[in-house]
Amino acid sequence: MRCRAPAKINLGLTVHGRRPDGYHDLSTVFVKISLADTLVFTPAAPGTLNVCCDDPAVPCDESNLVYKAAALLQRQAPHCGVHIVLHKRIPVAAGLGGGSSDAATTLLALNRLWRLGLAREDLLSYAAQLGADVPFFLAPAVAAFGCGRGDELTPLPDPPPFALVLVKPHVAVSTAWVYQQLRLPLTARGNPTTILRDFFLSGNLAAVGAWCTNDLEEVVVRQFPVVAEAKRALRQPGVYGVSMSGSGPTVYALCPSVARARQVAAAVRSAQWTVWVCRPWRTRPTPIA
Ligand code: ATP
Secondary structure: OEEEEEEEEEEEEEEEEEOOOOOEEEEEEEEEEEEEEEEEEEEOOOOOEEEEEOOOOOOOOOOOHHHHHHHHHHHHOOOOOEEEEEEOOOOOOOOOOHHHHHHHHHHHHHHHHOOOOOOHHHHHHHHHHHOOOHHHHHOOOOEEEEEOOOOEEEEEOOOOOOEEEEEEEOOOOOHHHHHHHOOOOOOOOOOHHHHHHHHHHOOOHHHHHHOOOEOOHHHHHHHOOHHHHHHHHHOOOOOOEEEEOOOOOOEEEEEOOHHHHHHHHHHOOOOOEEEEEEOEOOOOOOOOO
């Protein structure tokens, strides 16, 4: 069984405060995008669980989120086994949710491969144990408004067509480190991400671009000035907005068309970063069982 696991971007990310469980309360609009990993699942002898990956930066042991997701399900089905090959295309520790997406795809795929018959709600409880972004990747919607840890989700209708230029500077950023550096409370103000969500709902992408601010950006830019440089480079005519995704360091430019995005991508080429052009993820949701 061969499955694709899309990356995500955060259109807007507002941090409201630290929670007693150590996580932060936030608001964000998640959008799945066309940059994706591929996972291949092959049935194996009972009790077998192997993960291998073509990216040496990704561990293949119990710390891999794919392994963790499979182990959770195998606990319920010890008579099942699987070999999993992970073809990594989503850059690691980039703010694009690659590991979380791989984990959600593993839950969906093994539920089918092993004929476990679990409902989406059952899989959601496993997803929540694996990480705050995993439930979003389990949901069939391309876009969702997330609050709480990011796992309280309201699906949003598919956006009108747009394109993105992604720029990933050659630095890796730990999400945990970014949140540790955040000085709270942030300046009191309204919630720009709910305003952005409302423009997203009305299909006004120019206004979405104007409101895509990310509260985590300041911490990342202070440590990695190349992120600010990438943002400056992306601010080109016709671009609706430029912001960082998640905890970075990837930044994106929201563009009205693939043609414009390709021009912007050509103009920002640099040895300091890698550039992709992509679109919102447009595919039928993975069947649940
Ligand atoms: P998050 O914002 O959820 O931390 P991210 O997109 O910034 O996600 P990931 O690419 O998911 O970052 O990787 C974060 C860490 O998780 C890396 O240090 C990596 O070693 C580890 N990891 C575990 N499993 C995976 C996986 N399947 N793919 C990528 N990284 C993984």
